[in-house]
Amino acid sequence: MKYIPDDIVVKINGLPILNVAEKLGLSVNSKRTTLCFMHNDRSPSLHFNVRKNTFYCYGCSRGGNVISLVMNRLGLCFVDAAQWLIQAYGIDVPYGRKDYRKLKISVALPKAQKVKSEYVPDVELLSWIMDVAKLSDIAKDFLFHVRRYKEEVVEQKGIKSITDANKFYKVVVDRFGLDRCKKAGIVKWNFKEYRYETVFECPCLLFPFYDERGIIYTIQGRSLREYPTNRFSFPNHSDSFIFNLQDVLNADTETPIFIAEGGTDCLALLSEGKKAIAIPGAGAFKEEYIKYLKDKNLFMFADNDDSGKSLFARIDKALRVYGNYLHQMILNPKYKDYSEYYAEKR
Structure with missing residues (x-):
């Protein structure tokens, strides 16, 4: 029977969790948070508690210790996750012990934020x-x-x-x-x-x-x-996707299509009679979306925050590879997003 001795489990769970997270390809910021790999995450919600040596996601409510972090990140059972850590950190386990059998596991270290x-x-x-x-x-x-x-x-x-x-x-x-x-x-x-x-x-x-x-x-x-x-x-x-994709699919190359950062902004644009889609945040944008957008006439009122600027820049950069670009529409700085502007002018 596969078995990891209790004292080895304690030793493994004592490994610095931030270091383990780094080995697992997670990019942890100065606030000890990162994008959660266990659900679709727009902003960092996975938090690491260095004092308790644990993790917890405020988005999907999943958490645990060092071994459970590896289990969730690599899709391994408890014993295999423990063995992965034993191999990754060179933890010494006496082979003469009857309560432990060395397991042959080959799991490549993931690249940052790619395991899904x-x-x-x-x-x-x-x-x-x-x-x-x-x-x-x-x-x-x-x-x-x-x-x-x-x-x-x-x-x-x-x-x-x-x-x-x-x-x-x-x-x-x-x-x-x-x-x-x-x-x-x-x-x-x-x-x-x-x-x-x-x-x-x-x-x-x-x-x-x-x-x-x-x-x-x-x-x-x-x-x-x-x-x-x-x-x-x-x-x-x-996975997230493009909201109201049909407006893109049904549009010709000349019809203006507005890109919103969220569904409510998209509703504001649609309520004005515009063709519009929504991509829910810079973190949700995928290069594969360009196949729907590369030959369209695209405009964007970016939200007045870093996320809005980032989303605009990412889409525009991806479009330019195909000889297209995203028209930047300027939103008055007193409005945080297009919905706020729309509601006031109504």
Whole structure:
């Protein structure tokens, strides 16, 4: 039986977790945080506690010690993760001990931020959520009175909402079962309260993302709380995508298409009668998106922050490889984003 002696486990878990994170290819900043590799992360939410030698993600609520970090990062079982650390750090384990057998494991050190399991959407489950969900009074007030988006635009883009997180959790788990909901990334484990819960911070809006075939790919939640822990959330393990991709696919090379940094800004642009798409943040942009954008007439009101500037620069740089570029539209500095500008002028 594969077995790691208790004293060796203690020794392994005593390895400096920041050093282990570095070996695993994680780029940890000065605040001891990094982008979480266990869910789609726009801003660093994976935190390392040097004093306790542990990690914890405030986005997906996953955490643990040194061995569990390796288990999650490399997809290994407990024993294999321990053996990986033994080999990586040259920890001496006497071969004469009867309670330990050397394991042959070959796991290459990952490059920074590259290890990620392939995302396969549960189309039936995601479609069911969007079909069953409706727009609550809270959502309507935010969309139509606070932000003043046009009702026909919200309806056309299929925006829905969740009000009660516990009720939503019960309904979706009763329908599909806990295991399937976990696999689909719709629920997560809450370490603090020791229970499963939905990944969406409710009350929230639901933005459906569809691929080029018109099949649902993922759902983004946008919290309507005044002070949310995570304003935006995707299912665990989910890739982000382009919101309202159909506007790009149906446009010719001359039609102006506006790129927004988020779904709500996209709704503002659409409410003005513009063709628009959304890419949810600089960290969500992928080079593969250029195949949809390279021959289009593109414009962008970048958010007045570093993330907005970064997203604009990344898209523009990728387009120039194909002889195209992104037209920069200047947003008055007093507005943080296009939605704020749109709401005031309405």
